[in-house]
Amino acid sequence: MILFVLCFVLFMIGLYGVILQRNLIxxxxxxxxxxxxxxxxxxxxxxxxxxxVPIISDFFExxxxxxxxxxxxxxxxxxxxxATKALLLSVAIRLYKHYGTFDIRKMNNLKG
Amino acid sequence: xxIYLVIMLVLMILGSINSLHAKDLMSAVIxxxxxGFGLVISFLLLYAPDLAIVQVVIEIITLTTTIAVIVSxxxxxxxxxxxxxxxxxxxxxxxxxVIILMVVSRFTNILSYFGQHVMRMADIYIKSAPESGxxxxxxxxxxxxxxxxxxxxxxxLVTAVIGVLTxxxxxxxxxDN
Numbered sequence: 001m002i003l004f005v006l007c008f009v010l011f012m013i014g015l016y017g018v019i020l021q022r023n024l025i026x027x028x029x030x031x032x033x034x035x036x037x038x039x040x041x042x043x044x045x046x047x048x049x050x051x052x053v054p055i056i057s058d059f060f061e062x063x064x065x066x067x068x069x070x071x072x073x074x075x076x077x078x079x080x081x082x083a084t085k086a087l088l089l090s091v092a093i094r095l096y097k098h099y100g101t102f103d104i105r106k107m108n109n110l111k112g
Numbered sequence: 113x114x115i116y117l118v119i120m121l122v123l124m125i126l127g128s129i130n131s132l133h134a135k136d137l138m139s140a141v142i143x144x145x146x147x148g149f150g151l152v153i154s155f156l157l158l159y160a161p162d163l164a165i166v167q168v169v170i171e172i173i174t175l176t177t178t179i180a181v182i183v184s185x186x187x188x189x190x191x192x193x194x195x196x197x198x199x200x201x202x203x204x205x206x207x208x209x210v211i212i213l214m215v216v217s218r219f220t221n222i223l224s225y226f227g228q229h230v231m232r233m234a235d236i237y238i239k240s241a242p243e244s245g246x247x248x249x250x251x252x253x254x255x256x257x258x259x260x261x262x263x264x265x266x267x268x269l270v271t272a273v274i275g276v277l278t279x280x281x282x283x284x285x286x287x288d289n
Contacts (some may be wrong), residue, residue: 003114003226005216006121010128012208015131020204023189025137025182032174033128036151040121042159049227051157054249056241065151065249066159071255074163076265081168083272087145088183090279096185102137110147 003044010037024092024102028085035081037053046070114226115159124150136187141178143173162250 014037017030046067052060054068057106099107127146135139155164224230231238235252237253246252252261 001220001223001225002119002221002242003121003139004219005212006118006125006266008212008215010121010125013128013132013213014207016204017128017131021132023137025140025178026132026140028178029131029140032144033147036124039163039176040151040154043160043163045223046229047158047227048231051159053161054238055248056247065130067229067231067234068237068253069231069250071160071163071250072258073252073261075166075254076261078163078166078170080265080268082173083269084178085174086274087275087279087284089177093181093185094279097280100245102185 004041006039007041007044011041012094022104025103026094028088028092031088032081032085035077039077042070042074113157117154120150120154120157124154136180136189137178141175144178145164145175148174160250164247231289 001077011034013025014030014033014035017033018027021027021030046069048064048066051064051066054065056062096102101107124147127143127150131140131143131147134143148167152164152167152171155161156168237257238249241249241252244252244256246256
């Protein structure tokens, strides 16, 4: 159970970074930390004690496997996470070219 | 086994804290690498080799692109302090701790213990694995049982690539002035 709690602590650290940091790159880092904690949480849930890698082989015993379904879903999620991060970074570098800084307090052209 | 996972998770937490409080952006990004590669080792400990391979590749790509962005922009953090008082930080930590305790006390009843997972849906996949023709169950699920998910993922990837190209392209409209 302590593993789930530590995973949640990691998620809250990422949330802290997203909410309280003022630098665009650090906000992206916070989002990445949140993503990683969610991946790890899903895989932790699917773990079966005494299980093996879910690969069917003639040379090893095809004993109890760990759950392959969360692994397949997280595999999809990791690749999509890369795409979102690339999009965020391109937006960040555009904003830097325009404002000359990563500080979100100085990006106030739309401020009412 | 479980103690190694706890060690890896503690290392990841320390790396993330160091990353969010680093003095300049380059060390922040490299500290994010601690979290990513700790995730790789955790995947290996949890018997998920496919995920470990994919995560290694993706982590390296992420670090390289982020460092490229920083190098082309700036390493420096802004000099001006944010200006919150220490009471603000204490309050934030208090609120986060309360949220963690609330969620943990709520969900300990629902979650089964670590390692005592009951497979409901994956049983069918494992039983009918030979009909997918794949020895690796994970790729069998990704490409056979849930192929529509994978197609959707490909759509998302194409959309993201189009978005990046649209945002980063150099020649737009001709400037009037």
